[in-house]
Amino acid sequence: MDVLESSVRVPAKRFExxxxxxxxxxxxxxxxxxxEQFPKFEILD
Numbered sequence: 155m156d157v158l159e160s161s162v163r164v165p166a167k168r169f170e171x172x173x174x175x176x177x178x179x180x181x182x183x184x185x186x187x188x189x190e191q192f193p194k195f196e197i198l199d
Contacts, residue, residue, distance in 0.1 A: 161166050
């Protein structure tokens with residue numbers, strides 16, 4: 155297999171298929187998980 159053939163990707167049909175979206179989503183979920191532990195008095199009304 156040629157080097158160029160192995161790097162060709164099928165275009166994403168949905169934004170969830172984009173690697174950048176998947177990594178950003180995982181990051182956001184981790185931030186939410188960590189920030190749940192913050193003191194509740196720091197929440198702005």
